[in-house]
Amino acid sequence: MGPTPGQAPGSDDEGPTVAPPDRVTAERRRRRPTKSGVVLSAEMILDKALELLDEHGAEALTIRRLGAALGADPSAVYRYYRGADDLLLALGDRLIGEALDAFRPDDHEDWADALREFGRCAYRAALHHPRVAVLSTHRVTRRPHEQRAVETGIGLLRRAGFDDATAVRHYHAFIDTVLGHAALDAAVLRLPAGQRAGDAQAWSEAYAELPAEDFPHLHAVRAHLPTMAGPAVEHVMDLLLTALRAQVPG
Template structure:
């Protein structure tokens, strides 16, 4: 795509495409997200996207300056999908745990897109809403502003990193995933105690635990540390 884009007020296409659909930013993003999950990053081209939409590729310039602009919109849509399903309860720790798990689940639902977008800063509506919401939860819980930002940063980076990590594993062919999972039992569980005493002592736990994501445990550790920090701050005031 090029660096030209039509102002928002003039974007809507007046007539349907040859496939009978009216283009919109939402439709383009949804179609691009589907193509990425089906074909990978190489699917994010103007030609392929235009073909999937039944539209002239040049018409996409009315909505996005270039493919990176579209990628940012996709990243923002993933954030929006998480926020739409989340309902706060007023318990800051439970609310952030629920939100983190939803972020992780959202990444696994769109693993290829999650890997591509996890490190991006969109500056778009859903991301802004997420930043405002999470900081609000932390500040209302009693975290001073510097601590609220510190916990926010760790919370978001942890969720995005685990989402990308686990999504990359999910995107592997099933045979490759199964082969890697089997290594814990085929190799680690058979190491002798005289040469690898700590692995041997914990082998059955490694076999059971390493097959699943450690994100829920890592999230609990983070939130537990944040709660301990908040309690310390409240004792001092």
């Protein structure tokens, strides 16, 4: 279950989920052991939050449950994150960091090839943690990995020769399309195996059996319909990059 507008996942049983900024900033510097003797860190909290989210879904991402899983009082988590929404944004930024770690821009002399690989890395990182992807790909993390990713993507388009305003528009269109497909495919991965198999089978059975007199076009392409069961992100990137190449100035 995703967050409702203005509400973070799991925030319904948290009480106040926002700590004053000055409190968070000051206490992040103070690393105290938990009641079990473990010294918390921002990365340790993210690791446990990711584990809970991957295993149990968004309803598990509450500060109370996270504190219990860490063997710490929930107030200890607030020293590092202002609440469940702040934690979710940090998780989203971690996914972006994974994408950047996998991206090798120097392997591609052509800007479009580099942008394609950039999109692939973003897509794969999102699918690595589909529950996080569904909740975070539509958010703005305001954090270092996202900032570096936007710098990288816009930089590739400026390198191609697009002016500043056009580079921003094209990057927006490209990355939102890739992340939109990532969120869609992540949602598919979250379906029970039986439902996924049934949806995939429908293209080769239910649709292939439609009568030609009522559905002439579907009948004509029935042998190709099973490809509808797979991801479309590669084909979409092909279309976008072909269009972008055609618009390069000069």
